[in-house]
Amino acid sequence: MIDTDQIDAQFDEYWKETSLENTQNKKEKSWEDFHQTTFKKKRRKKPFYLKYAAAVILFILVGSFYFWNEPQQTSASTVNISNPSDHTKVIYLPDSTAIRMYSNSKISYPPNFNKNRKVYLKGNAFFQVTKDKHHPFEVHNNNLITTVLGTTFTITTDLNKKTEVKLYEGKVKMNIKGQSESWILSPGEAFIYQKDRPKINNIKTYVDFESKKLKTIIDYLEKQYGYDIQIEKYFLNKKTTLRINKEDHLETPLQIITEIHNLTYEIDSTRRKVILKK
Secondary structure, eight states: OOOHHHHHHHHHHHHHOSSOOOOOOHHHHHHHHHHHHSOOOOSOOOOGGGGOSOOBOOOOOOSOOOOOOOOOEEOSSOEEEEEOSSSOEEEEOTTOOEEEEOTTEEEEEOTTTTTSOEEEEESOEEEEOOOOTTSOEEEEETTEEEEEEEEEEEEEEOTTOOEEEEEEEEEEEEEETTOOOEEEEOTTEEEEEETTEEEEEEOOSEEEEEEEEHHHHHHHHHHHHOOEEEOOGGGTTOEEEEEEETTOOTHHHHHHHHHHTTOEEEEETTTTEEEEEO
């Protein structure tokens, strides 16, 4: 068992770093080098998420995505936002962090959020966190506290109250409320908490599509990134092989798809729409 003071000191060192190393295995690195050095840059608009230094991702399978805003409720001690609908709601925190709130989810945060970046989550959500090394970003979910350090990760909670945090990039520190012990996850690790028992497993940090119909890949991208992707029906049955790393921005798989099928793409960040065309 690692000493708590040692864990905190190590985490503080991670937080002071100005850049993070992405620990991918050799196969992942070869794919990254492949589409960074081979593909020509396609015509597109700059997506909004490049403004953010870090992305914190929760993957959840939902039927459809929809971009809309609703007035938030503010009290003297907290700001509360809920999404009772069947669609995804996108909101922005005072530090410009973007959150996609999925169906029946709720968040709350303090009014002085820029100095106290703590979010309390009920349900499931997708985070794109603005990095601020002087003010760590915390996500409180059930009894777990996830402290964010320029990372990409998912949080899922099932009906049996099993919570799983999967880390794909960067570092996170895990704490359980009421306990002094801490854990620091490395990329490719998952922290699983159920019935007061924590454990760490290894995970895959990518998804492979081997000769799959393009429609299957587009369906995955729509659910993953929350964009409506439009393409001519002619291309939907085209077989395509590619790897999508969990920390990839949307443009990375789009560049591969457009190169393979000789297409171009345009991104409308406001309407959360992508158009693929000849």
